[in-house]
Amino acid sequence: MSPLFMTLLLVVGLGIFARTMYQRILLLMALEPTDRFNRIKDRLKNMVVIALGQKRLVGRKKERASGIMHALIFWGFCVLLIRSITLYGEGYVHGFQLPLLGESSILGYLYIFLKDIMEGVVLIMVIWAFYRRLVVKPPRLHNTWEAYLVLGMIGVLMISDLLYDGARFNLITSYGNPGDLHFFNNPTFGQEFVWTPVTILAGNVISGFSATGMERVMGLMFWIHIITQLTFLNFLPLGKHFHVITSLPNVFLKSLDYPHEKIKLLDLEDESVWEDETLGVNHLHQLNWKQGLDLYTCTECGRCKEVCPTYVTDKPLNLHDFNDTLKAELYANADNLILRAKLAKTLTGDEEADAKTKEKIAVFKPEKALVGDVIALDTLWACTTCRACEQVCPVTIEHVPRIIAMRQGQTLMQGEYPEELNTAFKGLERNGNPWGIGYDKRADWAEGLDVKLMADHPDAEYLLWVGCAGSFDDRTQKVSKALVKILKAADVDFAILGTEEKCTGDFARRSGNEMMYQMMATENIEVLNGYSVKKIIAACPHCLNTLKHDYPQMGGHYEVVHHSDFINQLIADGKIRVNKSLAGALTYHDPCYLGRYNDIYDAPRNVLNTLSSQGLNELPRHGTESFCCGAGGGRMWMEETIGSRINVERSREIVDEKADTVAVGCPFCLTMIEDGMKELDKDEQVKTRDIAELVAEHLA
């Protein structure tokens, strides 16, 4: 075509793109460090399955159709990348072919066939996407001009390429190939156009042009395609379509093992962190670079808010806006953040020498307070940390750790947190439980049950971790008693800590009160390690999660199992036998910290299926997409004053499913759902029971 024009376009197009990307990368490098480059093999696997395989788009039953649509556009783009290189080459070399993908190889033919079909498919998908946005209008979608513009550009890319090839086809087959155009021709595989049905169709559409007209169309389409592509490339980093570039790395760099980045174990003894306000996230620069990349990658698809228990009950937390606002703030302060990071690198650790640098750094403080101005307090405190958002996010954005880090900043540095938490924190401080009931009453529930204490039976095989609710809450004490009955029936060698047990600190940690958490964790770990505890049965998913995933950070390593999992094993091993006599419609509410945090979905279901004569009915929102009861992330101890109540919303769903019994596996869920039923005046009709209670009642 025209090497000069192509060079000009490439220099301008790629030059601007490189500059934008350089700035974006510099900005990420100005943020806090985090290690995400270990275990490359596992990371590649995630990238192949989740990003390239579009797992969360195609795999989600609820939105499979639109998921497939997106996947096809994405896969189409991947296929077309190779074609683009050929076109750029065509700008310089007449009939440019890529090695292995030229006319001498079957691969070349297979590729042009695939490319041809995919262009047609992508075009249809784009039309469908337009229809969806303009007519169907799914509520989760943000209908912005950007979305239409990008869809339009994709459409133009497909049409221009098809018409370019179509015009080429017409010139070669109908006009005797006046420009001596190149086309694939191989004695074995035949002519190029035998392999490109969509191109022939496009050629037919424009068959009315004369030879000269056809040549013009071909040239025009070529350059439109190239210019659109370079414009598209430069447009990507400016908006939500940055995900086209960042999704793959973002998924590659996602957290491994634990579903999101573990809460950072803060060094609270270091005096400088209190003076320099470096605990938690109070300022933009305290985000780590992966959190920055998460913000770059948000596709604004709105899946997160659609499944968010706070958003659907009209609370101000809208994760789409949360991300978008943070991203805008990050961009608005990009230059300052980069300069700040440069200066911060020159800090020597010497107090006097650093004083001046610190003064200079202070100048770069953004005008707006991160929490308060950019993110409203009510927004930050609304989150129940249920992870429904993370579970559906197609690009694996980790929302919750960022929220907790910001809460840490508020609680530790600013002393700003919902007032109601005071009572619970005080209770923890004095008596090791959020209710503040005397610690010496912790084992009162077990009176007369002949439950051994670790102090008297330190060699017990299992420690039964009762938890605060199981110890102090009247309703949950019944669950503890039921569990004891089961363990005794199975002849399990277990003991409890009694008054030596304290709250694990889960809610304190997730409310940002790392100090209180560490206090609880230190004391608990000391006791647990003192008894050389190895195996723990936890009757609360929050305790389970903290014991299993948080305590190792502080030297507590235990094999922790949830009681539903343990009971399931007891039944499987024949250590207890149950009657399949649980009558009525039975359903199960997945606790977030059991399911989404610890991937335990089957064990409770197995147990319930063994009990129920009718089998288990699933709720519409179940399994990985279960709906939170509203009590996680410290919300159990905060008032719910905005919007409707999450527990009532969930209870209504259970009532609508005509359940007679709803089984749970978490004391918070038990309280919340039972309260929700009372609120709906359905507590007589629908019984909320812990799995342990149901099993204990049906022991054979």
Next chain:
Amino acid sequence: MKILTTVKKVVDVELNIHVENGAILEKGLQYVINAWDENAVEAAVQLKESHKADTTLVSMGSGDNTDIIRKCYAMGIDNAIHIDDPNLAKADSPTFARVLQKVFEAGEYDLVITGKQAQDTDAGQAGIMLAEFLDIPCVSNVIEIKVTDESHIQVSRLGDEGTEIVDLTLPAVVTVSDGINEPRLPAMRGIMMAKKKKINVMDLAGLGTSFEDVGGTDPKSEIVEFMAMEKRKGGQKFEGDPAEITAKVVDLLVNEAKVL
């Protein structure tokens, strides 16, 4: 404005308290700030924030009170004095009031804020006696303090018939009820920073007095013995036909309980 506020370290009454041979068993007990004193500290800190008051805290007793004083520092108190004297272990309210009088006179305060009583003895005497000894006005059971001007405050007290509004000329003593505020849980940063602050610890001699001077050797009251409270017996529950139950209950009230 200079404010003096007092805190007492008391047994955590949330716990089961066991008594043996007339004395409380120490095992398993834990000590906390008297809850009403926490309200007093919060009230003082709020006045500090709204009217730039200078706040001093005083605690008394035998033994270390560092933990509770640090907490008050973390809440925002400026200075702290701890009168640590073995003689004060079993002192009565008038003695404590006399010690407070000495502290007050040494510091020339405008306002004393104390909790309305202590959770352990529930006496509610020290603050009122202090005012008497100093011959300055006192209002008890206060639920609101408003600063009128440099030398006047207006307080609301919860009386038997309703809220009473009282204008006070400073210096004065107010004892506060829990309705006055919700004591803050100190910011973690405050807690860490409070570790560095100095506590002015002295015995009675350091305060320029003696146990005899403050009336300790001639106590007006004395704790003779502790007794465990009798456990409440469980009630009886009746189920069935209302008419039958009513007859049964009336019968029990008349013949067994003999209250009718």
